[in-house]
Amino acid sequence: MRIDIVTIFPTFFDVLDISLLGKARTTGLIELGVHDLRDFTHDRHRTVDDTPYGGGAGMVMKPEPWGEALDAVLDGASTGGADPVLIFPSPAGEVFTQAMARELAAESHLVFGCGRYEGIDQRVIDANALEELSIGDYVLSGGELAALVVLDAAVRLLPGVMGAADSATEESFAGHLLEYPHYTRPAEWQGRRVPDVLLSGHHAAVAAWRLAEAERITRERRPDLWATYRAAPVARPAGSP
Ligand code: JD8
Secondary structure (H helix, E strand, C coil), X not given: CEEEXXXXXXXXXXXXXXXXXXXXXXXXXXXXXXXXXXXHCCCCCCCCEECCCCCCCCCEECHHHHHHHHHHHHHHCCCCCCCCEEEEEEEEEEECCHHHHHHHHCCCEEEEECCCCCCXXXXXXXXXXXXXXXXXXXXXXXXXHHHHHHHHHHHCCCCXXXXXXXXXXXXXXXXXXXXXXXXXXXXXXXXXXXXXXHHCCCHHHHHHHHHHHHHHHHHHHCHHHHHHHHHCCCCCCCCCC
């Protein structure tokens, strides 16, 4: 998968050198280009913003650097036929879900346009058919962290990134259940014991306990997911009855 990011803060994406996404890069599973929007300006001050038409607070990102940056990124990388998907993180976008992560993981080229200030001139969004996407109902100061969230969720689904262990977890969320609690050694820590059933070696009992806990936690914390699960309990935690 090819991933291009346009931003005025390229160093935000230094974190892509570490952890899962870093490994996906070094193993060649993803190819990443981070582009500084200011490299597509032509004035001495490398200006990317201007005052809003119609007045009001804040600044708006100028269309010309965005036009040139997106053109450069789209000409530069032909990823064998499939159209690139252009994503513009925005509080006004459709709310990002695991289903969308799965769809993005099936694409061969993702381009993220990260806005700042009050946002980007609307004509850039219209002209390039950018897909506006929000990571949730809270206000960030720009699109960079949202792009990182979307990238992490999509890239970990690529074959070869996580290994088989996690595919069941992915399914459990698709099945609208939250995770059951996890424990590791020691069997007692600060006076707290691991539930006996997990030490019993009784696989069916362990699976039944995990399902019951996943259901209890979902019911208590997420009535919305619980309702969906009750309507169609599609995927149970790995090994459940
Ligand atoms: C992109 C600029 C800040 C947005 C004035 C200051 C996503 N879930 C999300 N919350 N916020 C964003 C987001 C915020 C952004 C930009 C994404 C570009 N801002 C602006 C409008 C109101 N503030 C987001 N995805």
